Amino acid sequence: MEVQEVELVMSAVAASQYPTTGYPEIGLVGRSNVGKSSLTNVLINRKSYARTSSQPGKTRTLNFYEVEKQLYFVDVPGYGYAKVSKKEREKFGVMIEEYLTQRDQLRGVIQLVDGRHAPTDDDVSMYQWLRYYHIPTLIVATKIDKIKPAVRNRETSLIRKTLNMNADDELLLFSAQTKLGKDEVWQWIEKKIGG
Ligand code: GDP
Numbered sequence: 001m002e003v004q005e006v007e008l009v010m011s012a013v014a015a016s017q018y019p020t021t022g023y024p025e026i027g028l029v030g031r032s033n034v035g036k037s038s039l040t041n042v043l044i045n046r047k048s049y050a051r052t053s054s055q056p057g058k059t060r061t062l063n064f065y066e067v068e069k070q071l072y073f074v075d076v077p078g079y080g081y082a083k084v085s086k087k088e089r090e091k092f093g094v095m096i097e098e099y100l101t102q103r104d105q106l107r108g109v110i111q112l113v114d115g116r117h118a119p120t121d122d123d124v125s126m127y128q129w130l131r132y133y134h135i136p137t138l139i140v141a142t143k144i145d146k147i148k149p150a151v152r153n154r155e156t157s158l159i160r161k162t163l164n165m166n167a168d169d170e171l172l173l174f175s176a177q178t179k180l181g182k183d184e185v186w187q188w189i190e191k192k193i194g195g
Helices: 036-043 056-058 088-103 123-134 150-162 184-192
Strands: 007-014 023-029 060-065 071-076 106-114 137-142 170-173
Touching: 023 036, 023 184, 036 071, 036 106, 036 137, 036 184, 060 088, 088 106, 106 123, 106 184, 123 137, 137 150, 137 184, 150 170, 170 184
Parallel strands: 023 071, 023 106, 106 137, 137 170
Antiparallel strands: 007 060, 060 071
């Protein structure tokens, strides 16, 4: 999809604020700093539209980006951020869990992991959790430009093994810098939204 039109329509703190247009939604999850804003900006052809983690206070909302009046990218806040109080985290965790397990419009989730390292325990828990709920998930390994082509296969195997992925579970390599993987990520999204 070649995106011309995109708008952050809602930063929701409660389910009552979610959009009601009925467009399909694709969730984006990953630890802060993994490259989620960068991936989103590449997908929507913008230099800096999606927020970045430099605004930590703003990252505790579910951000709905309406794309081409056809779908939403839903930025699901990063797990593993330490500064939020326990109480706040609990309250917020419930909202995210309900969103991911109960939202009819949600067609799939893109989980980002840092392509330079083995996935963290948080990454593993998140992936297992998504699988447990049978939520269609694409793993995207980010910052691949930082890895030499010769060792990319080895890194891919490490990610697959650490996340305990099945052979038919989907993983793509991505770089916001070179745009490697952009078309493949879009193909996955289009397949999920039936476009
Ligand atoms: P977020 O917190 O997950 O939204 O992460 P950001 O998109 O803000 O990225 C965090 C940092 O990683 C920034 O300094 C980005 O410039 C850098 N970054 C993100 N994606 C890539 C990538 O594909 N390649 C490289 N080299 N750096 C990246």
